[in-house]
Amino acid sequence: MITKGRISAFQFYVMLFLSRTLTTVTYISSYTKDVRLSDMLVQPIFRIIFGIIIMIPVYLLYKKYENKNLIDIANERSQGFSKVLSIFYVIVFFYFTVVTIARLDVFTGTVVFPETNVNFMIIFVIIFCCYGAYLGFEALGRSSVLSAILVIPAIIFILCALANKVDLLNLSPVFYNGVTPVIKTAIDSVGQTVEYAIIAIALPKVSGKITKGFFVWIFSQTLLMAILFFFAGAVMGNFASTQLFPFHTLASLAEFAMFDRLDAIFTSVWIMCAFIKASLLIFLQADILSKAFPKVRKTSFLVIIGVLSIIANLFVAGEIERFSIIDNSIIKIIVTGITVIIIPIIVLILQERRALKNA
Amino acid sequence: MVIFMKNNWFQKKVEEITMDEKESGQKTTVNTDLDFNVRYFKSQLGGSFDIKYRNCTVGDKNFVFVMVDGMCDSLLITEQIMNPIINADFSNVENKNIVYDAADRVSASIDKSITNDLDKAIAELISGNLVMFADGSQFAVLFGVQKFPKRTPLEPNTEMQERGSREGFVESFKDNITMLRRRVRSPVFKIETVEVGTTSKTRACVCYMSDRVNEKTLQKVIDNLKNAKIDTVLGSGYLQSFLDTPHPSIFSGVGFTERPDVVTAKMAEGKICIIVDGTPNAIIVPYLFIEHFHSLDDYLKRPYYATFIRLLKIASFLVSVFLPGLYVAVCTFHQEIIPESMIFGITGQESRTPFPIMLEAIFIHLVYEIVREAGLRMPKTVGHAISIVGALVIGESAVTAGIVSAPMIIVVGLTAVSSFVVSTLYEPVAVLRFAFIIIGGLSGLYGIMLSFAVVLINASAINPYGVPFTSPMSPTKLGAWRDFILRSDWRKMGKRQMLIDKMEK
Numbered sequence: 001m002i003t004k005g006r007i008s009a010f011q012f013y014v015m016l017f018l019s020r021t022l023t024t025v026t027y028i029s030s031y032t033k034d035v036r037l038s039d040m041l042v043q044p045i046f047r048i049i050f051g052i053i054i055m056i057p058v059y060l061l062y063k064k065y066e067n068k069n070l071i072d073i074a075n076e077r078s079q080g081f082s083k084v085l086s087i088f089y090v091i092v093f094f095y096f097t098v099v100t101i102a103r104l105d106v107f108t109g110t111v112v113f114p115e116t117n118v119n120f121m122i123i124f125v126i127i128f129c130c131y132g133a134y135l136g137f138e139a140l141g142r143s144s145v146l147s148a149i150l151v152i153p154a155i156i157f158i159l160c161a162l163a164n165k166v167d168l169l170n171l172s173p174v175f176y177n178g179v180t181p182v183i184k185t186a187i188d189s190v191g192q193t194v195e196y197a198i199i200a201i202a203l204p205k206v207s208g209k210i211t212k213g214f215f216v217w218i219f220s221q222t223l224l225m226a227i228l229f230f231f232a233g234a235v236m237g238n239f240a241s242t243q244l245f246p247f248h249t250l251a252s253l254a255e256f257a258m259f260d261r262l263d264a265i266f267t268s269v270w271i272m273c274a275f276i277k278a279s280l281l282i283f284l285q286a287d288i289l290s291k292a293f294p295k296v297r298k299t300s301f302l303v304i305i306g307v308l309s310i311i312a313n314l315f316v317a318g319e320i321e322r323f324s325i326i327d328n329s330i331i332k333i334i335v336t337g338i339t340v341i342i343i344p345i346i347v348l349i350l351q352e353r354r355a356l357k358n359a
Numbered sequence: 360m361v362i363f364m365k366n367n368w369f370q371k372k373v374e375e376i377t378m379d380e381k382e383s384g385q386k387t388t389v390n391t392d393l394d395f396n397v398r399y400f401k402s403q404l405g406g407s408f409d410i411k412y413r414n415c416t417v418g419d420k421n422f423v424f425v426m427v428d429g430m431c432d433s434l435l436i437t438e439q440i441m442n443p444i445i446n447a448d449f450s451n452v453e454n455k456n457i458v459y460d461a462a463d464r465v466s467a468s469i470d471k472s473i474t475n476d477l478d479k480a481i482a483e484l485i486s487g488n489l490v491m492f493a494d495g496s497q498f499a500v501l502f503g504v505q506k507f508p509k510r511t512p513l514e515p516n517t518e519m520q521e522r523g524s525r526e527g528f529v530e531s532f533k534d535n536i537t538m539l540r541r542r543v544r545s546p547v548f549k550i551e552t553v554e555v556g557t558t559s560k561t562r563a564c565v566c567y568m569s570d571r572v573n574e575k576t577l578q579k580v581i582d583n584l585k586n587a588k589i590d591t592v593l594g595s596g597y598l599q600s601f602l603d604t605p606h607p608s609i610f611s612g613v614g615f616t617e618r619p620d621v622v623t624a625k626m627a628e629g630k631i632c633i634i635v636d637g638t639p640n641a642i643i644v645p646y647l648f649i650e651h652f653h654s655l656d657d658y659l660k661r662p663y664y665a666t667f668i669r670l671l672k673i674a675s676f677l678v679s680v681f682l683p684g685l686y687v688a689v690c691t692f693h694q695e696i697i698p699e700s701m702i703f704g705i706t707g708q709e710s711r712t713p714f715p716i717m718l719e720a721i722f723i724h725l726v727y728e729i730v731r732e733a734g735l736r737m738p739k740t741v742g743h744a745i746s747i748v749g750a751l752v753i754g755e756s757a758v759t760a761g762i763v764s765a766p767m768i769i770v771v772g773l774t775a776v777s778s779f780v781v782s783t784l785y786e787p788v789a790v791l792r793f794a795f796i797i798i799g800g801l802s803g804l805y806g807i808m809l810s811f812a813v814v815l816i817n818a819s820a821i822n823p824y825g826v827p828f829t830s831p832m833s834p835t836k837l838g839a840w841r842d843f844i845l846r847s848d849w850r851k852m853g854k855r856q857m858l859i860d861k862m863e864k
Contacts, residue, residue, distance in 0.1 A: 008834060108805060121802065128809055132816045135606070138827075139820035145833035146815050258698035268808045275812040 007141030009208035013217040015144035015280060016195045018151060020221045022273035023192055024228060025247045025266070026103050028327075037233035037240055038172045039182045044222040046186035051218050054190065054336075057344035058200045062210070069201050070347045071288060077350055085343065086292035089201060090285045092335050094305065096194040097281040098312045099327055101125055104274045105317050111248055122313045125278070130306040132279030133286060134299065137205055140279055147272045154265050159227065161254035161262055162235055170237035171230075189225075191333030194281070196340040201284055282306070387477045391454075393423055393494045399477050400425060400484075410484075415441065420449045420457055421494040430487035432506035439466045440489065440502055454495025461493060462500045470503030482560060507531060512538065515617035515639070517782060522659040527617045528639040532564055535634045535641070538619035539566060543626070547571075553584040555635075556592035562636040563598065566622070571629040571858055576824045580631050580644055594638040602633070602644055604823040609787045609814065612821045612828050614646030620655055629858040645824040645859060649832070649843055651783045652676070657846055665846040673844065675780035678773060679788050683720050684795025684807055686770050690716045692803030708764040716767070717800025723763050723771050724793065726753050731775075826859055 007015075058070075065073050071089065075082035101122060109118045132140060175182065190196075203210060232240045232250050240246040251266030286301040316322045390396055397412060404410050413424040422444065426436065443464040452460045462471055474480055480499045484490050487505030512534070514520075515527035528535045536550060547570045553563045563584055567577060580602065587601040595615065603613045616622060617639050622632045625643045633642040652672040657665035689697060690709060697705060712719055730749045734742060754772075757763040778788050791814065798806040821828035831839035841847035 010835065011833070121805070124802075124806075125809060128813050131813060135816055135820040138822070139816050142819035142827055142829050142833040143812070143816040145835060146819065146829060147812065149832070258700060259696065260698070261696050264693055264696050264804050267804060271805060271808040272812050275809060279816070 005137050006205050006207050007138055009206050009210050009213035011141035011145055012202070012206040012210075013213040014148045015141055015276060016198065016217055017221055018144055018148055018273045019198070019277040019280060020193060020195050020217075021151065021155075021224060022100065022270065022277050024221070024225045025270055025273070026107065026245065027228075027247060028244060036172050036176050036238070037229055037236075037246075038174050039176065040185070040229035041171075041226055041233070042174050043182050043186045043189065043229075044226045046183055047189050047225075048218055048222050050186055050190045051193070051196070051222075054340050055196060055199070055214070057341055057348060058196070058203075059211070061200075061344050061348055062203055064348075064351070067204050069204050070344055071201070071291070072204070073347055073351060077354065083292050086288045088343075089197070089339065090288050092197060092339050093194070093281045093285045093288075094308065094312075095326075095331075095335065097129075097278055097285070097305075097309055098316065099332075100274055100278050100281070101129075101309065101313050102316045102323050102326060104270070105313065106320070106323055107245060107248070107270065109318060111245060118317055119314060122317055123310055125274075126306055126309045126313065129275060129278040129282055129309075130302050132275065133283035134302055137202075137283060137287075140276065140283060144276050147276055151269050151272055154269050155224070155228075157256075158251050158254050158262050158265055159231055161256045162231055162250065165253060166231065166234040167237075168234055170235065171233045172238070188329045188333065191329060191336045193336065194332075196336060198280065198284065200340055200344060201288065282309070388475045389477055389480070389492065389497050389499050391495050391497055393421055393492055396477065396492045396499070397423055397425075400481065403478075403481055404485075413441075415445065417445055417447060418450055420452075420454070422461065423492045425484055425490040425492075426504075427485060427487060430485075430507060431489055431504045435469070435504050435506075436489055436502075439469055440491075440504070454493075455497070457493040458491065458496040458498050458500050461491065465502065472501050473498045474501060475499070509534065518616065518618050518621070518654075520618075520654065520656050520659075523618070523655045524620050526619060528619060528634070528641060530637050530639055532562060532634050532636040535619065535639075536564060536566070539622060539626075539634075542619060542623040543568070548626070551581060553581060555584055555587050555589065555598060557588075557590050559591040559593070561592040563592075564634045564636075566626060566632045566634060566641075568626050568629070571627075572631060573629065573825075573859075576645070577631060579824060580633070584633070592635065595633065595635040595640045595642050596638075598633065598635065598642060602642065602823070604821045604828075606820055608817050608821050609790060610648065610818050610821060610828065612644070612646055612823045614643040614650060614783070615640045616643060617641070618655065624655065624658075645826040646828075647826070647830055648818060648828050651781050652844075653842075658849075662846045662848050666844065669844050669846065672781050675777040676784060676788070679775075679778035679780075680791050681795060681807070681811075682774050682777075683724065683770055683792055684799035685804070686766075686799075687716050687720050687796050688799030688803045688807055691800055705764075705766050708766055711761050712764050712767075713762070715800070717796060719763055719767055720770075720796045720800070721793065723753070723757075723767055724774075724796065727771055727775055728789065 061070055061073065071082055071085050074085050104125065105118045105122055108121060132143075199214070228247060228250075232246050235250060235253060236243075236246065240249070243249040248263055248266055252261050252263035254262040256262060282302065282305055285305050286298050289301045289305075290296065290298040316326060387399060390399075400410070400412075409428040411426050411428050413426075415422045415424065424436070424441070443466070444461050447461070447464050449457060449460060458473070462473070465471065474483075475498050477499075480490050480501065483501045487507065489502040489504045491500045491502065509531050510529045512526045512529050514525040518527075526538060528538065540548065545568075547568045549567055549569045551565045553565060554560050555563050565577070565581055565584070583601050584598065587598060589597060589601070592598065599611065599613050603611050614625075616625075622634075622641045622643070626632055630646075631644050633644070635642070652669050657668065660668075690705060694702060694706070709716060714722065727749075730745060730753070734745050737745065754768055758765050758768055774792065778785055778792075781788075795807055795810065798810050802809075819827065819829050819833065827834060830836060831843055841852055846852075
């Protein structure tokens with residue numbers, strides 16, 4: 001049983017909230033061409049349902065083996081199987097790390113500093129994230145709560161500053177193109193949520209009311225998503241779908257007293273969330289590898305992951321075609337499906353068969 | 360030191376020492392030959408002029424008294440120790456029992472102990488004790504007669520209070536302990552002494568309240584002090600790194616104070632305070648980030664005002680860390696967020712200076728730090744000259760000459776004043792300020808936010824005694840929020856004691 005390095009369920013879900021907030025605020029409109037922004041207000045309802053359904057196998061595993069994740073459970077059956085799973089999850093988390101940082105680079109390179117070479121920034125971001133991962137899960141949990149104290153009021157402030165620009169006439173009818181595209185977008189959104197896989201792996205490091213926390217998390221981040229889409233639709237109308245990063249455009253329209261633009265606050269939110277998400281993903285990779293290969297020091301894995309992340313992100317940087325290949329929603333849906341549904345079900349079945357044999 | 364009253368106790372002690380000696384092996388013991396003992400002392404202490412040897416013969420018995428001139432109370436030695444011995448009759452006392460008999464004749468109000476270890480006797484001698492040898496005896500008697508030149512307790516300059524006591528710690532740890540004892544008249548106030556520094560052998564007193572301290576934390580503090588590998592300890596700051604978090608951090612999980620009332624308040628919260636001999640600064644562990652914004656005055660004033668002052672301090676801290684960096688970042692990369700009414704003024708001023716804004720900010724802050732450091736070290740009489748140089752030459756003239764812009768001077772001035780509001784955080788603030796100026800100048804708000812996230816996680820990782828530095832904010836302990844930024848009324852706060860243990864993760 002893990003006693004050291006555990007964080008509370010509150011800290012854990014705040015961390016996941018920030019992580020998911022990043023995906024929400026970095027929403028790229030071109031990925032959901034068939035869906036209007038008004039539909040995105042309804043989409044979260046489907047999202048909650050799908051999110052809860054796909055977590056059932058992980059929940060069943062957690063109920064049965066409370067202090068173990070599926071890699072630990074697989075290790076009881078076969079070390080080789082456990083190592084294969086470890087490497088698979090590391091690759092998945094590495095992929096999402098690269099995507100997270102690549103999105104930040106695309107944003108920086110296109111919106112913040114269009115004329116600046118982002119290579120140095122990539123290197124610094126990854127080094128800082130590796131440092132965050134090095135400080136451990138507890139430090140990440142604590143700093144997430146502190147970051148949330150800054151991030152949530154910042155989002156609320158931006159939305160309040162936009163309140164006088166809301167025009168409900170900008171919203172188009174819901175299900176304008178039918179229900180199917182909305183459901184597809186909901187599946188797509190769930191597929192882009194690496195946090196489900198994080199929950200499957202990191203649960204033994206969390207103490208407290210995990211199930212209750214999960215529901216609060218899934219509802220709160222869906223609510224945030226709905227509110228943001230409502231503001232984007234009501235303030236910008238269909239103009240939002242012409243923007244690469246509609247929420248950034250939304251923030252730049254916000255006015256407060258003599259300040260005409262609040263997009264700097266939005267950028268801050270984005271960076272804080274990206275740092276937490278990337279640090280968490282890098283930490284999990286190093287943690288899984290250090291368990292699978294206990295002879296190698298965790299710090300060595302952090303260095304290796306850091307170097308590989310830099311190489312991968314430098315490869316993607318500045319090439320929007322490469323970015324769109326790796327940021328492909330189909331790949332993400334498949335990866336999430338395997339990590340959250342298929343592998344837990346396989347582990348569960350294997351354990352049940354073993355239990356039956358032993359009986 | 361142990362006060363001994365009867366010879367039978369003394370005899371038992373002698374037996375214990377003999378047993379210990381057999382178990383521990385070799386050591387240089389007190390010899391029955393007086394000359395040997397004196398020769399050993401001289402060989403170890405050299406010809407130091409302040410070591411005084413006084414020979415004394417009473418009847419047929421010879422005694423030698425050794426002391427350090429200037430560290431002992433001469434009047435006490437003459438009246439309470441030497442007089443009774445000189446006037447005593449030892450004719451019927453055997454040589455081997457002479458020290459017990461002589462020690463028994465000395466006033467009971469004086470601390471006495473015995474040893475047969477010559478090195479221990481030397482250590483006690485240089486701590487200000489009087490050492491007495493007697494011819495034919497295998498033991499030396501140590502008398503506690505220290506008397507050092509001392510400073511009167513004054514209000515510490517760095518921690519001025521409006522309504523609190525005007526007393527501050529001094530260099531003598533005994534006086535400091537007395538100040539604490541006067542404030543906590545309860546047997547729960549306990550002290551444990553640890554010797555630190557292989558050469559200096561400085562005494563560090565670990566003070567706590569036994570009914571509320573966490574035993575594990577206490578043991579860890581004592582172990583950290585005992586295991587501190589350091590040669591000389593000349594101040595409490597020497598021990599900071601042994602008590603602090605092991606990973607490198609810009610902030611510290613250890614606090615300092617010169618005020619006995621603050622130490623008492625911290626002990627009442629279950630914290631541990633360490634008073635180091637020779638320094639007026641007490642160490643407090645564990646220490647939380649939010650405590651830098653608390654002061655004793657907060658608890659002596661009305662709650663709403665205390666809350667207002669705390670908010671003001673937090674705002675000042677943020678201004679002193681971020682303002683120059685944000686100014687540089689905004690003027691360099693994000694001019695679009697400057698309001699129209701200000702942008703022409705700022706850019707107009709900045710365009711007349713030859714340097715980039717980042718270099719200008721670094722230059723002016725460096726000059727400020729130099730002036731500040733000079734002001735700290737120089738004689739007070741020259742202080743006014745420095746103020747004039749700082750205000751006129753650096754401020755007025757630099758702007759007139761077009762080297763620095765006027766908005767930059769405003770930024771520096773505001774930052775400098777703000778940084779003194781929370782003086783205990785000056786060290787990290789000064790360093791972070793420069794870091795944010797450079798980062799802001801190179802990568803704008805993007806870099807500042809990223810670096811801020813790193814500082815945040817660095818501070819979150821501080822947890823040397825199981826109570827995270829960022830508590831009660833994260834981990835969130837709502838019960839402790841009644842004395843966090845908001846300060847509740849004493850009628851609420853007094854109901855339930857707020858202990859540091861409750862802020863564990």
